[in-house]
Each structure stands twice: as structure tokens, then as C-alpha cells.
Amino acid sequence: MNIEPIAIIEGCYPEKFGIPRQARLVTSAEAEIRLIPPYQSKDFLDGLENYSHIWLIFGFHQNEWQGDAKVRPQRLGGNQKMGVLATRSPYRPNGLGLSAVKIASIDYENAVITVAGHDLVNGTPIYDIKPYIPFTDSIEDAKSLFANEAPGKYEVNIHASAQMAFNLLDEKAKDLIQSVIAQNPLPSYHQDYDRIYGVAILDLNVRFKRNHNGFEILEIHRNF
Amino acid sequence: MNIEPIAIIEGCYPEKFGIPRQARLVTSAEAEIRLIPPYQSKDFLDGLENYSHIWLIFGFHQNEWQGDAKVRPQRLGGNQKMGVLATRSPYRPNGLGLSAVKIASIDYENAVITVAGHDLVNGTPIYDIKPYIPFTDSIEDAKSLFANEAPGKYEVNIHASAQMAFNLLDEKAKDLIQSVIAQNPLPSYHQDYDRIYGVAILDLNVRFKRNHNGFEILEIHRNF
Numbered sequence: 001m002n003i004e005p006i007a008i009i010e011g012c013y014p015e016k017f018g019i020p021r022q023a024r025l026v027t028s029a030e031a032e033i034r035l036i037p038p039y040q041s042k043d044f045l046d047g048l049e050n051y052s053h054i055w056l057i058f059g060f061h062q063n064e065w066q067g068d069a070k071v072r073p074q075r076l077g078g079n080q081k082m083g084v085l086a087t088r089s090p091y092r093p094n095g096l097g098l099s100a101v102k103i104a105s106i107d108y109e110n111a112v113i114t115v116a117g118h119d120l121v122n123g124t125p126i127y128d129i130k131p132y133i134p135f136t137d138s139i140e141d142a143k144s145l146f147a148n149e150a151p152g153k154y155e156v157n158i159h160a161s162a163q164m165a166f167n168l169l170d171e172k173a174k175d176l177i178q179s180v181i182a183q184n185p186l187p188s189y190h191q192d193y194d195r196i197y198g199v200a201i202l203d204l205n206v207r208f209k210r211n212h213n214g215f216e217i218l219e220i221h222r223n224f
Numbered sequence: 225m226n227i228e229p230i231a232i233i234e235g236c237y238p239e240k241f242g243i244p245r246q247a248r249l250v251t252s253a254e255a256e257i258r259l260i261p262p263y264q265s266k267d268f269l270d271g272l273e274n275y276s277h278i279w280l281i282f283g284f285h286q287n288e289w290q291g292d293a294k295v296r297p298q299r300l301g302g303n304q305k306m307g308v309l310a311t312r313s314p315y316r317p318n319g320l321g322l323s324a325v326k327i328a329s330i331d332y333e334n335a336v337i338t339v340a341g342h343d344l345v346n347g348t349p350i351y352d353i354k355p356y357i358p359f360t361d362s363i364e365d366a367k368s369l370f371a372n373e374a375p376g377k378y379e380v381n382i383h384a385s386a387q388m389a390f391n392l393l394d395e396k397a398k399d400l401i402q403s404v405i406a407q408n409p410l411p412s413y414h415q416d417y418d419r420i421y422g423v424a425i426l427d428l429n430v431r432f433k434r435n436h437n438g439f440e441i442l443e444i445h446r447n448f
């Protein structure tokens with residue numbers, strides 16, 4: 001079956017690295033979902049104001065599945081293998097992702113939905129948008145033997161070298177940077193205390209390192 | 225993007241008519257999700273026993289979207305039009321559906337998942353299976369201004385003419401037939417008290433009519 005994008009996401013994550021591993025972990029992460037022709041019309045969205053959240057069915061367009069039946073989920077420390085269909089891994093048959101995000105606002109004239117708490121890289125193609133219907137989507141008695149809670153958050157400090165730059169940012173950007181790094185963006189097999197890592201957030205390049213308490217932000221540069 | 229089925233559903237609904245309008249409304253509705261080659265291997269499912277529910281991303285293969293931006297949702301009585309992306313209508317761009325169903329059992333050797341509470345017609349192609357992860361999928365504060373509760377159930381009586389046949393069925397089939405009709409399978413623009421309707425459930429053809437209290441089952445035949 002051939003499917004085509006109905007919308008493209010324009011958000012705060014220019015690169016895959018650093019993106020929270022599930023939707024709504026970083027609620028300050030905003031993005032615009034822009035419907036594209038021939039779907040770019042308010043008619044397609046009419047009535048969406050009746051809902052607080054939507055589902056996005058999207059393409060993991062930067063992850064190509066290599067045919068592996070098993071993957072090593074991050075949430076299991078990256079050591080244990082599981083069947084790909086028992087995980088939410090981005091490397092999967094058909095490469096489709098599913099995220100529930102909060103509607104922040106709807107611009108009907110331009111056919112743009114602003115959402116909060118997304119977990120998608122800039123430019124991600126959206127194949128479907130559906131209202132989140134609590135009575136059928138929110139399953140009270142659903143159980144999972146792991147990944148049962150949101151992952152813990154790490155402490156994030158601003159090193160003296162970056163404090164002046166950090167202070168120049170607006171509150172939203174400050175919160176977003178700290179929240180993204182507090183999720184521990186490093187892969188589980190790579191938690192090097194000596195190395196300096198860089199993450200792209202909005203139009204910023206944020207350099208940080210791991211320490212015993214959590215993370216420390218060392219540099220913040222604007223990408224031109 | 226081209227996507228291909230990873231599994232096919234084999235269930236209790238041979239036809240679209242009568243299928244509950246959301247997943248888990250009729251919990252006695254069981255189906256087998258059979259992985260197909262090259263996905264027909266227990267490796268793809270390994271670890272799924274850790275979850276109680278799964279998401280199915282499937283194709284509305286019997287509904288062809290005609291390009292309409294607006295639809296008339298059943299839940300609004302079929303009179304009011306809404307943007308298709310503000311509904312769960314099966315007539316939609318890319319024709320993808322989303323349902324959460326309960327795992328009843330997993331046959332790893334044959335790569336078959338038996339699920340309960342499904343809402344899919346026999347032969348529906350499945351494009352993805354994902355574990356339902358409560359902390360990210362079950363949104364406590366999600367709101368909807370309508371479709372907020374499961375639809376009410378109607379009273380279903382067995383007419384004397386069908387009582388003997390009904391008594392021959394096993395308990396599961398009895399429950400399934402009554403539950404399906406209790407949902408009121410008739411479209412909102414078609415609630416004719418004089419007409420006899422037929423619905424296909426399992427290998428049975430069940431004939432019933434609408435009355436002032438609810439529904440009455442008149443005949444039950446086995447399809448050969």
C-alpha cells in the first residue's frame with residue numbers, strides 16, 4: 001500500500017540525538033504540524049477543538065530498518081534483546097511511529113496545529129492525525145511489566161562558563177534545554193564522564209558533560 | 225512510502241456491518257492476528273508477554289476514501305459534518321486505522337496473537353503491532369467534548385422463533401451475538417422499526433429487528 005504525508009512537523013529538535021524517548025516526557029517541547037497540499041485546508045481539521053490531545057501516525061524517516069526481528073531497547077539498558085513488535089523501537093517493519101501529543105493551539109486558516117510534548121525530529125512526515133478519545137484510548141487496567149513509569153530525571157547544572165549565555169535565553173528555551181538533558185539523552189552503552197557531548201535544540205548547539213550528580217552544561221552557541 | 229502487511233486478522237466479523245465502532249466495546253470479540261512471511265517468526269514477538277494490550281495500526285481495506293475533507297460521524301447522529309482528521313472515520317487519507325486490543329494469548333511457535341475486544345473485519349491487513357505502554361499512552365487528563373463515554377447499550381431479546389437455535393450455541397457465541405446487537409449496529413439514518421436486518425457474526429447469519437425497547441433476534445442460520 002502506498003501512503004503519502006499529509007503534514008510535516010516543524011519543531012525544536014533539528015536532530016535525532018536528544019529527542020525524548022516517548023511523547024510528553026518534555027512538555028515544553030513545542031512543534032507545528034503543518035498540513036500540506038492537498039490537505040492544507042481548515043476543512044480537514046474542523047472540530048478538532050473538541051479534543052485536548054491527538055494521535056500522530058508518522059514515519060521514522062531517519063531510521064532504516066535492516067530486517068532485524070530483534071532489537072535492544074534503551075529502557076532495558078541496551079543489553080537485552082526483544083522482538084521488535086514488543087517494543088516501540090524506531091527501527092521496525094514499515095517504519096511507522098505513534099505518539100500522543102497535547103494540542104496547544106489550532107490555526108485553522110493556515111491548517112497548522114501547534115502541539116506540546118512531542119518527540120519527533122524536524123521534518124518528520126505525518127501520515128495520519130486522529131483525535132485522542134479517552135474512553136477508548138486510555139486503558140485504565142492496561143499493564144506492563146517494565147517501562148511502567150516515566151524514566152527518572154537527572155540533575156542539570158549550568159557551568160559558570162555557560163551561565164551568561166544561558167541567562168540570555170528566553171524562559172521557554174531555558175526550560176526546554178534543561179528538560180531535554182534531564183532525560184539523559186546518552187545511549188545506555190555510552191555514558192562517558194570525560195567526553196563532551198553536543199545536542200541541537202531549537203537553533204542552539206548545547207554542549208554538556210555527564211558528571212556524578214547528573215549533567216553539566218558547558219557551552220551554548222547559536223547555529224547560523 | 226510503500227508499506228506492506230506484517231499480519232492478517234482472522235476474527236469473528238466476516239463483514240463490516242455490525243462491527244463495534246471502537247475497540248474493546250465488545251470484549252467477547254476474539255480474533256487471531258497471524259504474522260505473515262517474512263515476519264512469521266516468534267523472534268518478532270519475543271517479550272510481548274510483558275504487556276496486557278497492544279496497538280494495531282491497520283488498513284481500512286474495505287473503505288476507499290473519496291477525497292472528502294469532511295465526514296458525518298455516527299457518534300454525532302450522522303447529521304453534523306466534521307473534518308476527517310478530527311474523527312476516527314474509516315474513510316480518511318491513507319486509510320490507516322488505530323485500535324488498542326487486549327492480548328488473550330500468544331502462540332509464539334506459530335507467530336499468532338489472540339486478542340479480545342477487537343473491531344476489525346476478517347482479513348484486515350495489519351501494518352504494525354506495538355505494545356500499549358500505560359505511562360505514555362494512557363493520558364489521564366485527556367479531554368473530549370463528545371464521544372466521551374462508551375455508547376449506551378440496547379436491550380436485546382430473543383424472539384420465540386429463534387430461541388431453540390440460540391440455545392444450541394455455545395456461551396461465547398451467545399454473548400458475542402447479544403453484545404454486537406446491543407451496540408445498535410444500524411446507521412443513525414436508518415433505524416427502521418419495520419425492517420428485518422441481517423448481521424454476519426462468526427459463521428452465523430443473525431436476523432433481527434429494531435423495536436421500542438431495543439432489538440429482537442428473529443432468526444439464526446449457519447452459513448455453509
